[in-house]
Every structure is written in structure tokens, then in C-alpha cells.
Amino acid sequence: MSYIPAPFTDIDINTHDRGFYEGYSLPVTLASKIVVALLTAWALLWPISAESILSLVNTEVLDIFNLFYVLAVGLFAWFLLIVAAVPSSGRRKLGKPDEKPEFSTFSWFAMMFGAGLGVGLMVYATAEPLGLWASNPEIIRGNAEPNTAGALQSAFRYTFLHYGLHAWGIYVVTGLCLAYYAYTRDMPLTIRSALTPILGRHVNGPIGHALDVLGVVATILGVAVTIGFGVSQLVEGVYSVTGMDWLLQPGLDGGAPTPSSVGLIVALVLVMVLSILSAVSGVGRGVKYLSNLNLILSCVLLLVFVIFGSFMFAASEYGSALLDYLRHFPALSFEAWSTDTELGAWQAGWTTFYWAWWIAFSPFVGLFLARISRGRTVREFVLGAAVLPSLVCFAWMTILGGTSIDLEISGIAQGTIIEASQTNKLFATLQYMVGDQLYAAIAVMCVILVLTFLVTSADSGLLVINTIMAGGEEETSSLHRVLWGVLLTLVIAALILAGGGGLVVLQNAMIIGALPFAFVMVGMCASLAKALYRDHQRDRLQHDEQLAA
Template identity: 35%
Template structure:
């Protein structure tokens, strides 16, 4: 039945995954509207239980992910290229970084750039346990420690782990661009079966909800900005209008594709963001901000081991559940979308270059961003007119933090409009990237995707966002936080299996010695697409398969870059067995081997 409906709608996707994901999303929207109070009560109970009992699991898991990535990058596998060994990177460094920034954390920086440091400055995270007084120098130092902890290495480890796995299995093993492909070393051809389909449905639904939370936060921030600049009220109606505009422009960008839509918007936005950063630095207390940023970076690096495993055990204030656990659960829920997107733009890079680039470059920019905005905000509170703590902490106006901050700088009207544009474009790039990736995950390939399918996912994101903000039983931001913590849990569990699958695949393809040239694999298509292409004359299916199949075997006991004849024996020194030194005594005593006496070393 699903196949007949699929064909009737002229789709080109995997029916069970597409309709399964769509059914879950539609059921949530309808259930939230019809059963608002019971659903809100159930979500509240579940999220509170998770906060109380599994917060430590999120904290420990993410630190393990970061450690695994550093290990892989520094190991012998760091030289492995994500694609053919002789292929250069597909995108230049600046273009690659711009797309990383816009699709990954650009929207987060705009929302939390001022709100995060000021929130912790006015309400220190470790105040009860360490006796840190609010609105003091000690509070400012600890606020920056936690801000960097939340938005630099750990946040980008969430994106880097699935992105690395996707890049390897998509570009190296030529598997479909789906989350289930990462688990191919574990479940084999089961990636096309019920287990694989279930994994992909969970990934797509999680992506939609994760981006919906981001778009919801963006709608609240944009509404706050236009309220301060143009006097437009902060209301559900205007938030729906904002969501509709962002979703509509995102559909246009989706229709234009990666190079003409997302890439162009990303490049424009990154330069606008840098211009705003320079403006804040130059027109504010430049020396104080620069000294503070450098000092806070050193403090963060010194305190990182403690922060990475801190669980608020003795004070048990509940702060960590509201901040750190929420961040990790929210961010990991849309890691499949960011992971596939990063893997698509990273073909041709080595694992070491990929991990170091995705971890360090955006994290370094985040240090500059939060350092400049954070210490500029501290300067306003400690040496200026103040008012930010009152607005952000006491009145809980987190969406309006950036615009309250800009009121202390020249040309407030102009800079506020630029900030609104930046926020809008960042969220447009997030929505159109997510729609493109969700469609790719549903299809299992990146070719011949009808435009209507991509537009459907953009609409789904907008509808879920509107439902969470307007029709949920609690306040919009609170409802978003409750939902996303529950959605993020399955992805944390998947992360452990991703690490095992990645390491196992590298060992399988690299053999027993450090290798860079890897085993080659045939292109894999989902069964539905394979059958369609067999019936279409313009496609050659002789080089594609449904079940993963390697073209050759991994090399054993030799360097694949060295092409030389060598004499090996079953016993002897390491140099004799690896061919690094020819043994003259063997050359004299051993007769030449005929072709039928056994296998030779393979090239």
C-alpha cells in the first residue's frame, strides 16, 4: 500500500522510511493540539525523571566522544583520506568553514552570545558549592568557563563524531547517506532491514525536532528584536508569521540547492557576523575585552578536565539539568543533520585534518565570539550603566538579551536591524540544510530527488515549531526544552555504537599495518532505488549493489605505498617478514619459487 501511495504521489524515496517519519511527525502535531494537557503532563514527568536520573550519562558520554575523536585523529588512522586517496578536498578552506559555521552553530552564537555569559554572571553555576558571589569578578571568570565548556570543544564533538562516521561510510565504503549506514560493520545487510529503517526513522524525526527547537528559539529572538526596534508586540501570532517567513525563504533556498542556495547564504552571513564582531570590539572597551578573552581561554583550558566530568553532586542545585543537559540533548538531536551536511562538504580531507578542522576552527571562532560579547557585557555591568542582569536573569528575557546589549552601543537602530537579519539568515540556512539532509536520509541517495520531497521537510520543520510554541501546554521555551531532552536520549545511546563501528571499519579496511590507501567498495543503493534503476534504460546498474560488497581485500604486512618485490618467510626477523631488508643468506640458500608453489605478495 505504501508503495502504491508513493508512486501515486510521484515520489522517489524509500516508502517505509518516508511515510514512517511523516506519520510520527503528523501524530505528534495532532496529538499536541488535541490532547494538549495530558501530553504536556506526560512529557513533564518523563523529562523531570531524565533530568534527575540520567544527567550524568549525558555528561560522561559527551566527554568520551571527545576523547575518542582525539584518539582517532592522533592514531595511525589519522592519515586516511575520506574519499579516493588521490582526490583533493572538494571545497576551499574558507568556503568549508563558512558552511560549517552557518549550518552548525551560527544561530546558537546569535542567541546565546550575550545571554549565556550574563546568565551565569548573575546566577553563578557553582555559587552554592564554591561560594561565588553573583556579579563579581569571580562570577565573571566562572561564567566564561561554562560558556566555553558549552559552546566549544564539547559542542563540536557532538557534530564531529557522526560527521566523521558519515564521511567514512559514505565516501569510503560508498554506503547510502543514512544513519543506518554507520552501523554496517555491526548489522551488515541489516541496514536495509527493519533495524536499519527504525534507525533512520528515529534520525529523521530527531532532526526535525532538533531544528524545530532552534527555529523556535530563533522566532522568539527575532520577535524580541523587532519589538525593540519597530514596536511590534511579542505574541504567538507574530511568532507564527516569523516561522512562516523563515520557512518560506528556506524552501526557496532548498530549491536552489547546495551551491546556489546554502553556500551563498553562508558566505554572506559569515562576513556580516565578523563585521558585527569587529564593531563590538572596536566601539567598546577594546583592551579590557581582549585581555579578558585571552585570560578566560587559559582558565577554561585549566578547568576543562573538572568541567567535563562535573555533575553538581554535593550542591545538587538543579542548575546543570537546566543548562548543560539541555544543551547536550538538544545539540545531539540534530547531529545527524549536521553530520551528514558536514560529511558532504568534507570529501577529500584526511581524518586528522577533518577532526582538527571541525573541532578547532569553529571552537576557536566561538572563543572569540563569546569572549568579545561576554566581556563587553561584563564591562557594561561592572563599569557602565548595567541593566543586563536585571533584564536577562531577573526578568528572564533571554531572547531579548542581544538587543538589550546593543542599546549600549552607537547606531543601535542600525545594528539591531543587522542583528535581526543575521538571526533570520542563520536560521534559514539551518532549516534548508536540515530539509535537504532529511530528504537525503529518507531517499538513501543524493540523485534524482524531486523538489516536492525537500519542500515537505521544510514545511514539517515549520509546522512542528509552530506546534511547540503555540499549542503546547506550557510556555514556548519551556516546552521546547522538555521535548528535546527526551528526543536526544536515543542519539546518545547510538553514539557508543558509532564509535565501535567506526573503529572496527578502520581496522577492517586498513589491515595489520598503518595504511592510507584503503579497500574499495562498490556503490550501494537501497533496494527500491536499485529496482527502479534496473527498469530505466538510462542507468547502468552493473557497478552498483544492494548488499555491501568490497572490490578488493585489505593489504596485509606491507606498506601499500611501496611497490617492490620482496622475499618473505614464515619465520625470521621483523625486517625479513616485512620486506624492509633483504636477507642475502636467504637469497643464496633458497631456490627460486615456481608459480604453482604458493601465492605471491599481492600488489
């Protein structure tokens, strides 16, 4: 081990030097706009065709790649645990040896929380445990009866799977790969940098452009689904406070009313206008302040459930559910079934859907995590961005979801919460949990919280999209942030309208769009493993040379 070649770091991303696209990579920017424009036009001009074709392709993707999604996400989780545990890699700093973190720990965690799972936690805090209480693998096997005390443990086991280390691990793998090259090797903060140990100089050509375009498109689709679910809950919340009938429409086959297309579009425009204003102000101002507000309001909401909800019931379930999750963690990581079976169909509709959602979201959240994590060690990054948020999510799901389940088990809700629409279960729970006067105040707070979570997700996404298109530059044009905010609004609106006001089209487009980036992420893991091993060898060689001198 007398000589180890220096790593390839000579990434050359040509950016326009004048005019409207000054500072931006023309191939990446134009290709991204063309893909987004074609998808939007298709959804607007031929909505029935868009819905049927995307649904068919989505079914084929889940059938063929269900096993790949499950194994890949299991790999990501174990890869991170190993990287953090190994001393030589865990203590490496994402930056210069003496560099300090840019943001305080509170703001750092708040921004991670808001960008990563904020909207998802508001929508699924009650919907996820309730849904899995009615259907999960143990129930399908006949080991538990749905909606009974016997199904509680397995319901929370799979809730923790979907919102635990595997979910956050998807984000952190992308973020760690990007941050490592950007801050230890002074490379651009963009997708192609994470594959340089494997691709070398090829990242400077069309392959590199394609990788960055995949990152932009996956981000747009991931943000679109999150905003789609979020504005649906926002409409439900505003209706519960104001009672404005135009916000809802009758449910299918006599089911619970659902947000109307008009209500969704109005809420979407409100969210995106605020997001654009926040994105223009940058990370250090708008995004940070909104994220801090999100975390404070989240703590207040959690405290409301602790005081008025079924806290003792939730606390007892939390401990047993956490131990059960840890005991089954190895099996859950790589548990896959054929989609031809009932278990496989359940997995494709639940677990694989989530993995695709998180993967589609990972270029955005990963790059954003990298952007705010300079100066922290690899171990600190993994613990702070994957392990700790998982524990917070577990508590959040157990306290809010446990209260909903307890209200149903005790007979107080009498099936009302179960029958409520997915995005209205939180408000239905609150109506049974507190009195009418207090409910109005808490519902308004929840509406504000959903709104700020949505704005945080969207403005962070706009910043990330522009960073990728600008070749990794963190300070990008305000005009282009505004332009992409408008384009993102049009994409979400078009896909909502193509689905008749529903979110099916958004989900299908996201799962299909996430697949190519899932392969990129596997390559990222292999690249980072090679980079960490090579850097460790260089450190040993340098140490030996110093001793010899």
C-alpha cells in the same frame, strides 16, 4: 595476519521506483511522517496534556540519564582528539586518495558555522555568559559571589564547555562516521551506514529503518528548538526596530515582555518560506551563498563590538578563560553530579540540556558536515569542524558576552541587560553600547543576520531529512523538500502554541527525542574505532605483501 575479511558494504535500501514516493524509502518516509503527525496533532488538540506530560517525562529523563549524557559527550570529545592524533587514522582521506575538496575552505567553514551554531550564537552570545555569571558550580559551592568580578572566570569556563570542543565534537562524531563510510567505502550517506561494522547485514532490515527514522525525528526536533529560539530573537529584534506592539506580550509575574504567539508564528512562516526556496535551490547555490553572507555579517557584527564594545576587557578575559578551560578540560569532560543535589539540578538544567540539544541536532549537522567535507582528511575534518569553530565561538562569546558583563559591572546598564528576556539581551546590550542612530542600523543588520542564520539552519535541515529518507541520495525531489518544509513549519507552530507561545514544550520534546540517538552515537564511535583499526590492518597487510613481492 595473513587474511582480513573485506568490510561489509552491501547496504540495500529499497526505494520506491514510481509514483509520488519515487526515489524514497517507503518505510522510513512513512514512519517519520506518522511520528511527526502524531506529535503535531497531540500538541494542537490537547496542548495542556502535551505540555504537562512532556515536562514530566523530560524530568525523569534528566534524572535517570544525566550521568549517561555527560559521560557520552566526554567520550565523543576525547575520541575525536585521539582519532585525529593517531597518524594512521588522522591522515586518512574522506574520499579517493587524489580527491580534492568540493568547496573552498571559506565556504566550507561558513556552511559549518551557519548550520552548526549560528542561531545559538546570536541568541546565547550575551545570554550564556550573563546566565552563568549568575549561576554556575563555583557559585553554588560558595567559591564566588554571583554577578561579581570573582565569578567571571567560572562563568566563562562553563560557557566554553557548552560551546567548545564538546559541543562541536557531538556534531563531528556523527559527521565523521557518516563521511568515512560514504566516501571511503562508497556506502549510502545515511545513519544506518555508520553502524555496519557492528550490525552487518541487519542494517538492511527493520533495524536499519529504525535508525534512519531516529535520525529524521531527532533532526526535526533539533531544528524545531533552534528555529523556536531564533524566531523569538527575530521578533525581539523587529520590535526594537519598528516598535510594533503586537509582536510582544506582557511577561509572567511582571517580568520582561516576551514575543507573542502571533509574532512567533508570523516570523516562523517567513523563515520557513525562505528556507524552502533555498532548499529547493540546493547546497551549491542557496545554502552556500546564504552561509557566506552569514559569515560576512557575523564578522561585521564582531567588528562593531571590537570598536564600540569592551574589547580590552574581553581580550584579557579571553586569554585567561582559555587557559582555565584547557586546564579543567579533563575534569569538565566527565564531571557529573546526582540530580538530587543542587549541583546536579544545575547540571541537568544547563549542561545536560545543551548536550541533548546538540545530540538532537547532530544527525542534521553531522550529515550536512559529511555532505560538504568530501576530499578532506580525518585530521583536517576534526581540526576544521571541531577545534577551529570552538576557538571562534570562544572569541564570539567573550567579546559579545564580555561587553554585556562589563556594562553591568561598570554600572552603566544597572541590571537592565540582566533583566532583559533571554532572546533580547543582545539588543539590550547594543542599546547601551552605541548611539540611537547607529543602533538602528546595527539592529537591522542583526535582524537580517538572525533571519539568514535561521534560513540556513532550516534549509540545511530539509536537505538532510530528504537525504536520509532517500537512502542517502544527495539529489532529492524538490516537491518533497517543499512538503517537509510545510510539515516542519506545522510541527514548530503546534509546539509553540501548545506552550502558550513559549519554548518549554519544544525543549522537552527535544531532550526526550535526543536520548535514543545518544545511544546510537555511542555505537557509531565503537563502529568507527573498529573500522579504522581494521582498515589499518588491511593497509599493513597490503604493504607487507608488496614488500614480499
